[in-house]
Structures are given as structure tokens and as C-alpha cells.
Amino acid sequence: MRAAPTVFLIDDDRDLRKAMQQTLELAGFTVSPFASAAEALGELTADFAGVVISDIRMPGMDGLTLFRKVLALDPDLPMILVTGHGDIPMAVQAIQDGAYDFIAKPFAADRLVQSARRAEEKRRLVMEIRALRRTAEAASEGLPLIGQTPAMERLRQTLKHIADTDVDVLVAGETGSGKEVVATLLHHWSRRRSGNFVALNCGALPETVIESELFGHEPGAFTGAVKKRIGRIEHASGGTLFLDEIEAMPPATQVKMLRVLEAREITPLGTNLTRPVDIRVVAAAKVDLGDPAERGDFREDLFYRLNVVTLSIPPLRERRDDIPLLFSHFLARAAERFGRDVPAIPSAVRDHLAAHSWPGNVRELSHFAERVALGVEGTLGAAAAAPVSGGATLPERLERYEANILKEALTAHRGDVRETLRALGIPRKTFYDKLQRHGINRTDYVKERGPA
Template identity: 75%
Template sequence: MNDSSPVFLIDDDKDLLKATKQTLELAGFVVSAFSSASDALSALDADFAGVVVSDIRMPQMDGQQLFSHVKDRDADMPVILMTGHGDIPMAVQAIQDGAYDFIAKPFATDRLVQSVRRAAEKRRLVLENRSLRRAAEQAQDDLPLIGQTPAMERLRHTLRQIADTDVDVLVTGETGSGKEVVASLLHRWSRRAKGNFVALNCGALPETIIESELFGHEPGAFTGAQKKRIGRIEHASAGTLFLDEIESMPPSIQVQMLRVLEMREVTPLGTNEVRPVDLRVVAAAKVDLGDPAQRGDFREDLYYRLNVVTLSIPPLRERRADIPLLFSYFAKRAASRFKREMPEMSSSVHRHLQQHDWPGNVRELSHFAERLVLGLETAAMQEPRDTPSSDGTLPLPARIERYEAELIRETLSQNNGDVRRTIEALGIPRKTFYDKLQRHGIVRGEFAGSEGSDRRGA
């Protein structure tokens, strides 16, 4: 797998610098090579989108000092240190201070490439999180019609064009795609914004009460009607009436609704009084009302009366590039609502966002963000700890070898390099111990204290 991420490579050994640069370039990285840390630092800015790979032992400014300067500029910029065996304690300290990884010389080229690749992915996620945070902060809290894909750009442009025209609009889209958001924007961006925005879900009300809800009634109009009630249509006069799931509207009500749309007047139940209404109607449907097979018993003439302008909202799976931005917006809103920290978008969360089909669309994504903020998705999204000793990209034998080498070094360090105590702690034969030292390139003397020699020799 190639990676075009940029890499700053620093080493005062010109031959090694040239060879390492070639290795990384063959892996697809864009490498800038420097023979001194000061030269690299002068060319590095806080927005650098890649990885810094540096030797530790260098004149004037060493790798650890370079790491300290990089950390001051951007604490999240990944720095990988290349070290000789004598510099391992120094490298371990740098890891504890926040360096991304250290690689002991001599190293296998795959070891370096895999580490740089993981660091580049981490850097990409960090910068993406920052970008999403900025975009979410710029988004209006009451305007979740967020998206940078061409389909969403066209939708917003169309909304701006027709918002102030008073034309009736039919909005189509899957469940949870944001049809009420579109209707609300049409209202807010028009001169009707001072009037009421009245929403009614036609599929949520029984047929016995939907007529009263829409048209209102006078006292005594039916059993239990003790007071006058202004219907939703009249209440929306001078504003906008939003009829969601209009395909669920009973046929008897469809006839009356057709007259409202044609005459702009309403007759409440229990009276012959005709009251004029000044309203815009925005209707929403989950099905294609233009298709007779999907339209069912929805009146064809009512469909054509509503179908002056039709807006179609694409499902999330058709605009995946918008998903991270939407997630960031919803997570920020949830964090504020629940008084929790805004979660970082880890690689596992990013992968889930892009691979899931989101049948519930924006509504499902919003609920996922809320659960993540509350910590309810943590187990499913758990990632391995990102340390030099955990490398999920390597085959199992290589990971075992790496763990074994680190365990031997740790045990030697705990026993001040004493071979007898180290062998006893590890529970392996002396010959096996020395074979492993040779295979892993471990120099026992580096861990020896005042009592650390093996008096019986090798």
C-alpha cells in the first residue's frame, strides 16, 4: 500500500540519510531529507501534515532536542526517533514524553515503513479532527443542513432561490434524511419567518382527529368539542404549514386539503364560515408520489397540485464525504448538551462512519454521536493502545519477536544487567538467553550496573 504523506527525515550520516530516504520514497512517501535538526526545524510549520523521522545522535541539536521543539509547535505531530543501542534509555524517555515511536539501529526497512505509515494515519486523523471541529464551530447551531458534497451545495442553492417565492414545495427523502430541516429553512429564509412554522405528521394522528387538527372546530361540532379550536392550517396563516408523511393522509382529508391549496381558505368543523388563510405548504413524503405503484391511494390531482417544486434529499450513503462533518457537528452539540468532552474521531470511528450504510440517515448518525459522547459506544469502538510495543499491522510472529526483545531488555534493566538473575527471571537456559541476545541485537553491557557482570563469562 503506497502512502503519499510527507516525511521530514533527519540524519547527519549522509549515506544512511540517502538510503533511508530511498526506502521511504519506494514505499510512496514524499520525503524531505535534512542533515541537521536546525535545518529541518526551520522548514517545519505547525500545519505540517506528515511525520518527522530523526536520528538521536547528531551534533549541535540532537533528536531529543528536536522532538522538544516540535512538541512546542504541535504536541500532536508524530516524531519517530532512530537510535543506536546506547541511546535506548534516552529514546524510552522521549516516548514517555510523547514521541510516537523509536526504532533501534540496525532496523528492518519494513519496521520503519510500517511505523511511519501508522504515524501518518494518526496525523491525518488529528488534522481531520481539527478541521471538523472548526467547521462544526462555524456551523449555526440551528442549521444542521450541513454538507460539502455537490448534492448538498445544490440543495442549499435551490432553497435560497425559492425560499422567498411562496411556492408550495414537495420534499422527498428517506426516513431521517432531514425533510423537516429543509421545510424549516424554507420558512426561516423567507419573509414568512415572523409567522408560525406549524408541523404536522400526517401518519401520527388517527383519522378521527386529523380533520379537527387541520381545520379546527367550533364548540359543539362533535361530542367532546366544548371549546373553539384553531386548526393547524389557520394557525399557520402568514407562516408555513409543514405536512410530514403526507402519503399517509386519509383520502377523505386529501379532498379537503386539495381545496385549501387551490382556494387558500378553510372551513372549521361546526360552522359554515369560510376563513381565508395566507400560507405556504411544504409537504414531505418518504415514497415517490410520482410513481403510481408507490403512490397507492394518494390522489393524483393532489400530487400534481403539490408538485410545483420538488426537492430531493440524498441519503447519507450517497454523500459519504459529508458524514464526518455531520458527525462532528452532532458530537459537539451532544457534548454541550450532556456537559461531556468532545470525543476525538479515532480511526475505528472513522472506519465505522464510512463503512456503515446509515439506513436511518442523519437521525441515526445524530443518535450514534450522542451515544459516543456518553461513552456507550466505547467497547465497540475500542482501539489498541498506540505504543511502540503494539503493532497490529505486523504478522503475529513478528509481533511476538518484538515483544520478546522488549521483555528481555526490561528484565535486564530491572536486574542491572546481571545475567544470572535475568535468566532466572525469564526462566530460560543460558545458551537460549545468549542466542536471543544475538538475534535481537541486544548488548548486555548497556544494562550493567556495578554488580552487572557475568563473572562466569559467555
């Protein structure tokens, strides 16, 4: 739940300050009273999630000077000025300069509360948009692991925990579930990030090549080995070695790999000399290597050596609540890439999102989003193609983004309030406020259950 809204209240007049504090507290605000502007300013930060209410005439720093300083700190911080008789022209000027409101003394308690409430609502929206923007920026930094379902939250927590240890990690998950994303994060969240992230697909290389790729070779080690070659493992020294499709590693290579993992040294082909390597190994498997039936000829001892920490990424169908979020992300990204406007989501697309089992997991979903962005999926009516990115300001785009997330969550949960709230993780009141603001009618989504 959201904490009580906060007010910084500044007035040098002790009685008036007390009276206003009481009024605001009765209305549900948490009030920090200050007798001087300087004191209040000392405690204000740009991310202050509340409202500032200040008298204008005060000894020391006056309210207008405080206002200018607050403005410099954060132009979106709402400030309400309390003015005496002669100050109204000054207060009007302050409004033009961006103050939120002024209240002329004497005033009714209600007038103060109304103004504070509206200012607080405005501040809350600003803070929400900032939070959204930060999320969007984090996502655009290229290392997203999107997902808010408990399974994904847990995965992210574990990742953070172990990323900066040198422990080897086995990442298990179906195709397209995000194994490579996880491996990349393990690298980027560790102090090895300054070293190389070397990915090797054990299933894609012919058996004859894989060993020289991995271990390197000396000149003349075999026919065609003209020059010395540094292997991938050595190249990854100081960084991370990502062994993708480890289940496809040829048995002979597995034996050598086990030795590398245990001794942390390599022996390039064509030499008996060993060289130490400082690597962290992240391996990815599509099958459950712990299950003898699925393991095939994958060595059990290598499995146990890799299995110090296993991160299992659940398939998308087992975390359906993440689908709307992922889809919005991919849709926005695809639209940007194709230089198109982000389309509203046609109902046929919504139905598909909710009904499909996504065997190709997140990758399949991202490809689907690309087709939707190109308009080749679902029917994009004129109304549906309302522009989001074209010419719109960032706050406008974020507004649309938020509206889309709400619609998708409602779609995914067939308008069920409890489930939608749980998926979105916001308080009920906030949810209804947002629906109203975006003109979304929840009952429209309940009807989509279709004929019984």
C-alpha cells in the same frame, strides 16, 4: 485556488518603496504601495487577508501611529515595521505591543521576503480559523444544513432561491435524511419567519381527529366539540404549514386539503362559512409519490398540486463525503451536551463510518455520534480521549476540530490525496501544510485498506 498573498506597503521614500515592491512581487506577493500611512489606512479593513509593511519615519502619520491604528482595527493583523538607525528601541517596544516583526535598514531582500512570508502564513491561519468559527457559529444557531457534497450544495442553493417565494414545496427523502430541517429552513429563510411554523404529522393523528385539527371547528360541530377551535391551517396563516408524512393523510382529508391549496381558504367543521388563509405549505414524504406503485391511495391530483417544486434529499449513503463533517458536528455537539471532552475517533468508529450504509441516514449518524461521545461505541484508549473542550481556548478547540476533519476525510478516502482534496475543497499545498502542522501522516490512512 488561493489568490496571491497581499501586502500593503507604506514608505514615503519612492525609491525604497519601488525596490521593496519589486522584491515582494518577485517573491509572489501582490503589493499595494502607498506613499503615506493615512492613504493605506483608508483602504484597510478588519478582514484584510494580508500583511502590512510600513516604514516608521514618515511625514504626516508615522509608522508607529499607523501600527496602533491597525492594532485597533484588527489585533491579529500582522504588521512589519521597517526601521532606520535610531528607531530600534521604538521598534522593540512595538514588537512587545504586538507588531509582527521589525526589519532594520539596510536589509537584504531575503530578510524582507522571509518575514513577509511568515507573517502571511500566520494571517492565513487566522483567517481560516475565523472562517471555521463562523461556520461553527452558524451551525450553533440551530438551523444547520450541513453538507458540502455537490448534491447538498445544490439543495442549499435551491432552498435559498425558493425560500422567500410563496410556492408550495414537496420535500422527499428517506427517514432521517433531513426533511424537517429543510422545511424549517424554508420557513426561516422567508419573510414568513415572523409567522408560525406549524407542523402536523399526518400519520400520527387518528382519522377522526385530523380534520378538526387541520380545519378547526365551531362549538357543537360534533359530540365533544364544546368550544370553538382554531385549526392548524388557520394557525399557520402568515407562516408555514408543514404537513409531515403527507403520504399517510386519509383520502377524505386529501380532498379537503386539495381545496385548501387551490382556494387558500378553509371551512371549519360545523359551519359553511369559509375563511381565507395566507399559508405556505411544505409537505414531506418518505415515498416517491410520483410513482403510482408507491403512491398507494394518495390522490394523484393532490400530488400534482404539491409537486410544483420537489426537493429531493439524497440518502446519506449517496453522499458519503458528508459523513465525516456531519459526524464531527454531532460528536462535538453531543460532547458539549454531555459535558464531556470531544474524544479522538477510535479506528473502529472510523471503520464503521466508512463501511456502514446508514439506512437511518443523518438521524442514525447523530445517534451513533452520541454513543461515541459517551464512550460506549469503539474502544476509547487514554490517548484517544485527548481533551478538546475541557479548558482549551477557542483557537485550540478549532485546531483540534480541523485536525479531526482532516483525519476523517483521510479515513473516508483511504488516504487518497486527490479524493481527500476534492472532499475538503482546499488546495494541495494548504492540505500538506495542515497535515504537517497537525502531525498527521497520510500514509497511515492508506494502510487501513486492510489485507488484500
